Amino acid sequence: MNKMHKEHNLTKNQKIIFDLIDKSPQPLKAYSILYNVQKKGIKAPLQVYRALDKLVEIGKIHKIESRNAFIACHNSSCQVAKATAFSICEICEKVTEISSTGLSKYLANFKDKDGMKYSKYNLEFFGLCKKCTLK
Amino acid sequence: MNKMHKEHNLTKNQKIIFDLIDKSPQPLKAYSILYNVQKKGIKAPLQVYRALDKLVEIGKIHKIESRNAFIACHNSSCQVAKATAFSICEICEKVTEISSTGLSKYLANFKDKDGMKYSKYNLEFFGLCKKCTLK
DNA sequence: TTTTTAGTTGTTATAATATAACACTATGTA
DNA sequence: TACATAGTGTTATATTATAACAACTAAAAA
Ligand SMILES: [Zn+2]
Ligand SMILES: [Zn+2]
Ligand SMILES: [Zn+2]
Ligand SMILES: [Zn+2]
Numbered sequence: 154m155n156k157m158h159k160e161h162n163l164t165k166n167q168k169i170i171f172d173l174i175d176k177s178p179q180p181l182k183a184y185s186i187l188y189n190v191q192k193k194g195i196k197a198p199l200q201v202y203r204a205l206d207k208l209v210e211i212g213k214i215h216k217i218e219s220r221n222a223f224i225a226c227h228n229s230s231c232q233v234a235k236a237t238a239f240s241i242c243e244i245c246e247k248v249t250e251i252s253s254t255g256l257s258k259y260l261a262n263f264k265d266k267d268g269m270k271y272s273k274y275n276l277e278f279f280g281l282c283k284k285c286t287l288k
Numbered sequence: 289m290n291k292m293h294k295e296h297n298l299t300k301n302q303k304i305i306f307d308l309i310d311k312s313p314q315p316l317k318a319y320s321i322l323y324n325v326q327k328k329g330i331k332a333p334l335q336v337y338r339a340l341d342k343l344v345e346i347g348k349i350h351k352i353e354s355r356n357a358f359i360a361c362h363n364s365s366c367q368v369a370k371a372t373a374f375s376i377c378e379i380c381e382k383v384t385e386i387s388s389t390g391l392s393k394y395l396a397n398f399k400d401k402d403g404m405k406y407s408k409y410n411l412e413f414f415g416l417c418k419k420c421t422l423k
Numbered sequence: 424t425t426t427t428t429a430g431t432t433g434t435t436a437t438a439a440t441a442t443a444a445c446a447c448t449a450t451g452t453a
Numbered sequence: 454t455a456c457a458t459a460g461t462g463t464t465a466t467a468t469t470a471t472a473a474c475a476a477c478t479a480a481a482a483a
Contacts, residue, residue: 164430164431164432164478165431165432166431166432167431182468182469183468183469183470184468184469196433196434197433197434197435198469198470198471199432199433199434199470199471199472200432200433200434202469202470202471203431203432207431218353218354218412219353219410221440221468221469221470240400240404240406249400251400253398253400253401256398259394260411263388263391263413265375265384265386265388266388267418269375269415269417269418270415271375271413271414271415272414272415272416273413273414273415274411274412274413274414275354275411275412275414276395276409276410276411276412277353277409277410277411278398278406278408278409279406279407279408279409279410280404280405280406280407280408281407282404283402283404299459299460299461300460300461301460301461302460317439317440318439318440318441319439319440331462331463332462332463332464333440333441333442334441334442334443334461334462334463335461335462335463337440337441337442338460338461339460342459342460356439356440356441356469424483425482425483426481426482426483427480427481427482427483428479428480428481428482429478429479429480429481430477430478430479430480431476431477431478431479432475432476432477432478433474433475433476433477434473434474434475434476435472435473435474436471436472436473437470437471437472437473438469438470438471438472439468439469439470439471440467440468440469440470441466441467441468441469442465442466442467442468443464443465443466443467444463444464444465444466445462445463445464446461446462446463447460447461447462447463448459448460448461448462449458449459449460449461450457450458450459450460451456451457451458451459452455452456452457452458453454453455453456453457
């Protein structure tokens, strides 16, 4: 009955969940997403995880593996989630997606001892953000 | 009553769990570790997680975040777990710790746009291992 | 149009991963 | 001794994620 949302062909559940993540200043966890969308009719964990899986697959969001949390992609160059880098503040847990041409070129071309190249990577930096450094 | 194990001052539980991980050719998950050490008197998840936490902290093992699994460190240069890189085969799930001076220097000196430097990082590369490429 | 196909949905139940809280034990230091 | 720090054993519980199945939707093929 409902048309898919025009932008990126997201379905209704995908759109609801993407919008929530996109508006959030920090990464959101799956069950916190669930609590926040129950009023919109999304009642079960699976409905959330299915949307998250799809959104990750198409590169609209990324999973912060060390936090089991999800953040919207704001880096037009990684619309397919295969080369991601983040900085994570160990005090306030602020997460920022890093988009550095130098870094992504370096990693995309990295070969190990066997000359093996990789199709994908995820890099997480940890430290203190500007704000937390000044405290 | 028991003296701590001389090597690295591991306690009894830490030693049992480290030995198991160290002997394993692939990363082990916490509950698979639990099943494998029950005959040695370790009965509860917490006993495993506590040992794992400590072993990670002192750099004897690393956590593969994207797999929730643990691997022994075989890289003498990262005995404190603050700069880790792994290659992960997406078919056979083989994981190898990467020790590349070039890579670690590049990442240790990486500064983002704000000039922020990081105290720690974890990098996971994904692709096909040699064996799986040939199939 | 009808049929088929792939994908998404809603639902209940359950699996897998990880931590809280508390009483106790061992060890090193003063 | 007294005290501090770290590890242990235990029960219970929290958090994260998937299995299985029936129904529905959208889009493409016939
Ligand atoms: Zn991105
Ligand atoms: Zn901060
Ligand atoms: Zn290591
Ligand atoms: Zn392989």
